[in-house]
Amino acid sequence: MFGRLGGTEILVILVVGFLIFGPKKLPEIGKAFGDTIREFKKSAKDSKEDVKEAEGIEESK
Template identity: 55%
Template sequence: MFQNIGFPGLILILIIALVIFGPKKLPEIGKAAGQTLREFKKSTRDLTSDVTDELDEAKEIIKENK
């Protein structure tokens, strides 16, 4: 989705955000976005490890039953 946004596009988005939210509110919004992204990545990692653990357990059960 964001593969085609280059440096000029990012500058334009930053300018629009600066006009809409103002310079005082922008750092707070950036911090909140960073925390949300960090939490999303952590949840994704946890979910992936849960699925991997389940697959490993299933492989062990299959090996035991052979």
């Protein structure tokens, strides 16, 4: 129930964002949000690789 956003929820979020920030600022906010998500995913991937590498070192000892 809480795991996914449906079409209605996304529409409500966009309308509220449009009313609060206006049409000029909304694309900038969307781009910044996308960049943040991309960096978060990259950091999570790097951390996962570091853990796997550390596990490999521990197993070889």
